[in-house]
Amino acid sequence: MTAIEDAIKKAIVAAGRLQGDLSIRDRIDRSHGQIDVFGVLAHLDVPLLFRPLEGLLGAFLNEPSPGVLVTTKRPLSVQRFTAAHELGHYYLRHKPSLDDESILRRSPFMASRNANLQEVEADAFAASFLLPQWLVVRHCKRQGWTTADFTSARIVYQLSLRAGTSYAATCWTLARYKMLSRSQAKALSEIEPKTIKKAILGSVEPTNYYGDVWELTEADRGELIHGGPGDLFILRLEEHAGAGYLWRLDELDEHGFALREDTREQYHESEQAGGPVTRRIVAESKRQQNGALRLSEARPWQPNSIANQYAVDLDLYGPESEGFSRAERRFRLEAA
Ligand SMILES: [Zn+2]
Structure with missing residues (x-):
């Protein structure tokens, strides 16, 4: 096994262990089918602050004590991926890290031989923490999707909305679980979300293409939709x-x-x-x-x-704004 594949496996195992320790699977219905990564950081007592960062999506700091920064300038799915990446740095006891856009461009389960192992681990941790295989299965059961449906960009996009993950990361994570082949995941990940939104909307022109397009179904009755x-x-x-x-x-x-x-x-x-x-x-x-x-x-x-x-x-509400996350503010209120 190569050092890269070793690092990826180690990170996936660690993400699963943290989920087990926090009984996240038992609580998934209460968090409406999404992993509440900001709530997890609050629960672990790792300070998380949202700031209008310049040139960075996020940072993990550990001097004098651990803390995480995440940008306010990107959509919620990017904020969630960044926070999960920084959570990976924290949980795997990494060195401090300043993380820019490259964390989105990389496929979370592949890396070149000279890649920084700490970054490989944090990426794999983030993707598998936010979308473990059992969570894909949960959404499939609810919506009546089969793995054959994942060859449709439209269905993968709808899964990503419900799981609160980015579309591209969702493609690569499905490939990791062998629910898509690598070449299928690559082809799907190259489709811009805007193209998918247009295909769903048909003749309707949205006010802008920042908004997501939800195809609501009977299975969504009684769920909580986290959107913008x-x-x-x-x-x-x-x-x-x-x-x-x-x-x-x-x-x-x-x-x-x-x-x-x-x-x-x-x-x-x-x-x-x-x-x-x-x-x-x-x-x-x-x-x-x-x-x-x-x-x-x-x-x-x-x-x-x-x-x-x-x-x-x-x-x-869309993206988190400057200061503490909404989950942390709720958590503090409940503890008070
Ligand atoms: Zn990093």
């Missing part, structure tokens, strides 16, 4: 128009969303007229918000005769 202030949501809802029931889209505006598209998918020929149709709704979040996206299907002349409801809880 400009994210878009696609809902496909069965509508019983023949019986007079319609989805009430006026509720979107009340909840801070703009309706961007509303279409009814064609009746299947074999279906009788008047049977249920599928209504496809594209909604764009208008602000930073914490609440729910809730819609009800009712008869317009009997608004209280609700036949169905669709609801997901949302945390659309």
